[in-house]
Each structure stands twice: as C-alpha cells, then as structure tokens.
Amino acid sequence: MKKSRIDKFLPVFSTASIIGLWYLVRAIMPEEQHFLLPAPHQILQAFHDKGPALWAAALNTGRGALLGFSSAVLLSFLLALFLSLSPRIRASFYPHLMVLQMTPIIILAPILILWVGAGLKSVVIITFLICFFPMVVNTTQGLVSTDANLVDFFRMCNASKRQEILWLRVPAALPYFFTGLRIAATLAPIGAIVGDLYAGNAAGGQGGLGFLTIVYSSQFQMGALFATALVSCALGFVFVGVVLVFSWLGLRKWHESYRKDA
Amino acid sequence: MTAMSASDSVPPPLVRFTDIVKRFGEKPPVIDGISLTAERGDFISLIGPSGCGKSTVLKLMSGLLPITSGEIVVDGMKPVDAREELFYVFQEPTLLPWLTVRANVELPLKIRGRLAAERAAVADKNLSLVGLTERADFYPRELSGGQKMRVSIARALSMSPELLLMDEPFGALDEMTRDHLNEELLAIRQQHAWTAFFVTHSVAEAVFLSNRIIVLSANPGRIHTEVKVDLPYPRTEETRLSAEYQRLVAEVSRLLRSVERLKNAA
Numbered sequence A: 001m002k003k004s005r006i007d008k009f010l011p012v013f014s015t016a017s018i019i020g021l022w023y024l025v026r027a028i029m030p031e032e033q034h035f036l037l038p039a040p041h042q043i044l045q046a047f048h049d050k051g052p053a054l055w056a057a058a059l060n061t062g063r064g065a066l067l068g069f070s071s072a073v074l075l076s077f078l079l080a081l082f083l084s085l086s087p088r089i090r091a092s093f094y095p096h097l098m099v100l101q102m103t104p105i106i107i108l109a110p111i112l113i114l115w116v117g118a119g120l121k122s123v124v125i126i127t128f129l130i131c132f133f134p135m136v137v138n139t140t141q142g143l144v145s146t147d148a149n150l151v152d153f154f155r156m157c158n159a160s161k162r163q164e165i166l167w168l169r170v171p172a173a174l175p176y177f178f179t180g181l182r183i184a185a186t187l188a189p190i191g192a193i194v195g196d197l198y199a200g201n202a203a204g205g206q207g208g209l210g211f212l213t214i215v216y217s218s219q220f221q222m223g224a225l226f227a228t229a230l231v232s233c234a235l236g237f238v239f240v241g242v243v244l245v246f247s248w249l250g251l252r253k254w255h256e257s258y259r260k261d262a
Numbered sequence B: 001m002t003a004m005s006a007s008d009s010v011p012p013p014l015v016r017f018t019d020i021v022k023r024f025g026e027k028p029p030v031i032d033g034i035s036l037t038a039e040r041g042d043f044i045s046l047i048g049p050s051g052c053g054k055s056t057v058l059k060l061m062s063g064l065l066p067i068t069s070g071e072i073v074v075d076g077m078k079p080v081d082a083r084e085e086l087f088y089v090f091q092e093p094t095l096l097p098w099l100t101v102r103a104n105v106e107l108p109l110k111i112r113g114r115l116a117a118e119r120a121a122v123a124d125k126n127l128s129l130v131g132l133t134e135r136a137d138f139y140p141r142e143l144s145g146g147q148k149m150r151v152s153i154a155r156a157l158s159m160s161p162e163l164l165l166m167d168e169p170f171g172a173l174d175e176m177t178r179d180h181l182n183e184e185l186l187a188i189r190q191q192h193a194w195t196a197f198f199v200t201h202s203v204a205e206a207v208f209l210s211n212r213i214i215v216l217s218a219n220p221g222r223i224h225t226e227v228k229v230d231l232p233y234p235r236t237e238e239t240r241l242s243a244e245y246q247r248l249v250a251e252v253s254r255l256l257r258s259v260e261r262l263k264n265a266a
C-alpha cells in the first residue's frame, strides 16, 4: 500500500501540536511553577549547554548497555542450546530462572554493587541480568518448537544430532531468537541506566545517564533532565534499530513476516 | 519339485510385513496383524478410514516408530538400516524455508556428506524432472502449494531410493493440480520404477497410480481387501476415460464405504 501525502505529514503535524500544547500549558501555569516544565527551547538550550556531558554519559551508558546486552545474547544462546536438549533439563533449570526474573533488579542492584564494586562492571552485570531472561526463554522456545515433520525428515536422512541442531533447530529458532533480541534491546539501555543510578557515581569520569540524572535532579536542572531523558530515548532507538536491521538481514529472504506482498 | 527350483531365481520381495502389531502405550492396538509383501516395482496405495493407521504403517516401515510385535523387512534389512534405500514424502512439503529450492533438494545428500559437485548434478537432474529448473534459486515461500510438493518429491528422489513412502502427498491440493501431479509422478517413474507405498484419501488417485490397492479397516487397523489394478502403464489422461478405470473407481469406492460403515458401527 502506498502512503498518501497526508499520512506522511501526520507525524509532523502531531509533533507540532504537542509542542504547541506544551507552550499553551506553560502559558496557563502560574509563573512560579514554570521551572517544573521547561519550554522546548529551554530543553534545546540545555542540549547546547550540557552537550559534552550528555554525550560522554550516553557513550558510557551505551558501552555498559552494549557489553551487558552482548554477553546476555551469547550466554543465553548457549544456555538455550543446553536447555533444548531435554525436557528434564528444562524442568530442573526453569524454576531458578523464574526466581531470578521475578526478583526486581532494583533490589538486586545494591547487592551486586556490594559484591563487585561500583562502576562499569556492575552496570554491565545489571544490564546482563535484565536482558538474559527474555533471550533464554525465547531462544529455548524456538529450539524446541521445530516442526515434528522436519525432525522426522532429518531422521530419515540419518542426520547426526549435531547436523539436526546446526542445520535444523538453530535456523528454525531464528525468528524466536530475534523476538527475544528485540525485547532485550529495549531493556538494555534501561538496565544500564538503572545500574548507573546506583553504581555510576564511583568511577571518576565513567558516570552515565543514570548518574547525570542524579546530579541534575539534585540541582533542579529541569531542562537538563528532560534533555537526559531524550538522550536515553535515542539510545533505546539505536539499540532497537540495530536489532531490527540484523533481524531484517537474517529473515528477509525466507521468513513469512518479511514477504513484500503480505 | 521343478517348481521349487524355478523359484530359486525369483528375487525376494522388497518389503515383507509379518504379523505387524502396533500399540501406543497401554491402549488397544492401532494396527493388529498386518502381513503383506511388496515386490520390486509395485505401486501400492493404502486407503481406509481416517485414523485406521495408514500413516503409522509408513512410519513403522521407515523406522520412525518402533514396532510392537512382528517383523518388517526391507530389502533384507530392518527398517532403520534400510534408510539409504527408502525415502519418506510427508503430507506437507516439509521444506526448510530458509534454504533455496536447490539447497532443499541437495539437503539429503549434504547430510550424508556428498560432495558439492555431485549434489549439484543430482539437484539439476531432479529439478528438471519435476519441471522446476527455473525456480532453483527461489525460496519456498515464493512457490505455490503444488510447486512445493514437486520440490519435496525432487528432494526424495535425490537419494535415488528403491522405495518411496508417500503420506497423502497431494492431499492438500485442488483436484486439477492433483490429477496433473499424478500424471507427472508416473512420468517420473518411467525413468526408474521405484516401489511405492502411497497413502491417499482419493479413490481416483489410488486407481490411477497403483497396481495394487490395499483397503484397510479401522479399530484396529487390518487389511480388509486388496484390489489389483491391471490398467497398463504408462497411464495418461486417457486412462481416466477407460471403462475399466471407471469400474475400478466404483468398486474401490464401494469397498471404502463398507469399511467406513463398519467403523461407524463399532
């Protein structure tokens, strides 16, 4: 379906309306409360003033998120392979994974920092923990949901277990894997920022967006806080965007979800 | 005595079932006492009410399911050991969606470690046999149902099997496509008359393809009757117009109705 001209302009139009509304609300608010809601141009000003700090913090958070995310991808894949081997293995490990998943990361964070110390290390571990579970669950699900007829076909060919896993189960699990990856990509920056809220302050010059948030809020720098929020949002888009590109590369040729005529 | 010595030179049957019984768990047997033999070159259709154990028979013959009691011998071997010689065509095309048509056809050879050059030659030959040379680099999602089934057949032929087990391979296709594929299947078989066990719901298809039709009854699955089809090969569109073909369709339909009645009465 072709997008009409109106459809293309709708997002521009809605953005303009939101900004207009924003100014309108400020106009109605009493003057002494204006600091609570910085005007869009004041947020832009904050971007300009705090640019280097925001950029450095984004890089630090991005690095923590990326390290945590990639180690979660790698280890979750290996664990999923192991879990897919037998229902008995799954039955014995799933409960522990569930317990880990159900424990709020906010409470785990301070414990972890006491264990490994503040700084990048704990940020990475917290990101890892938050990304790990959805990856394991989705990938395992994919590995065990292979079409039974395809498994029979491999048996008819006298395929080895190794061939069955590498040539059948793993590729068949790719769509599930990418679903997990997408969920983890949205969680990774959040995990890194939460980790940073607790652990960012210690390392000199290594503070990320979470640490900036603490600094700016203690100084009532509302414009800078909004700018930090927007940077975090952008970081999230980068993560999800990269995953979508990989998913497109991996699935576009054969998966039903990437059919052009669909 | 002379008859005995003459039989020494007769080749043994390709497939022999002796008193096959199959149970799943503690439930009553799904198949109870099937014995049959298939000679090389037989095209045997299995027809019967749904749930009577047709798919199970094929799975026992390919070693995908264990036999409860009795014995199946395929070319002198146990089913699992005969996998070099037999292949299974499933009701769905069961292609790997992430592989091209060509790679799918090559897969059984690749799994067995054959070299790329040999694989390519076999794939070329079999794709042209099913008329899909042009589609070699397509992915399965770009094919119609009939084309996917052709690829599945080309793949099954890639190991040059002596015995093909086909489980309602054309069951999901419309009647015109099915008639057409039936003719194609027999044409392919002109090159090398592999033996076939062919499960179907369609009496017309069974009569058109087979030289033997085995009608199964249900609960438990047993052989009800066997019908010989003496229509000469090669069979073509014309075959469907012959009086003998029509008569056989009527006869097998009648048999099928009577086993359906038996099943419903039980």
Ligand SMILES: Nc1ncnc2c1ncn2[C@@H]1O[C@H](COP(=O)(O)OP(=O)(O)O)[C@@H](O)[C@H]1O
Residues within 6 Å of the ligand: B024, B030, B049, B050, B051, B052, B053, B054, B055, B056, B057
């Ligand atoms: N794996 C299985 N476990 C338990 N029962 C099964 C299994 N496979 C088939 N059956 C049962 O065996 C009977 C015959 O099945 P099947 O061979 O698929 O019938 P058909 O192919 O003739 O329709 C059915 O009643 C079915 O429920």
Ligand SMILES: [Mg+2]
Residues within 6 Å of the ligand: B054, B055, B056, B167
């Ligand atoms: Mg069946």
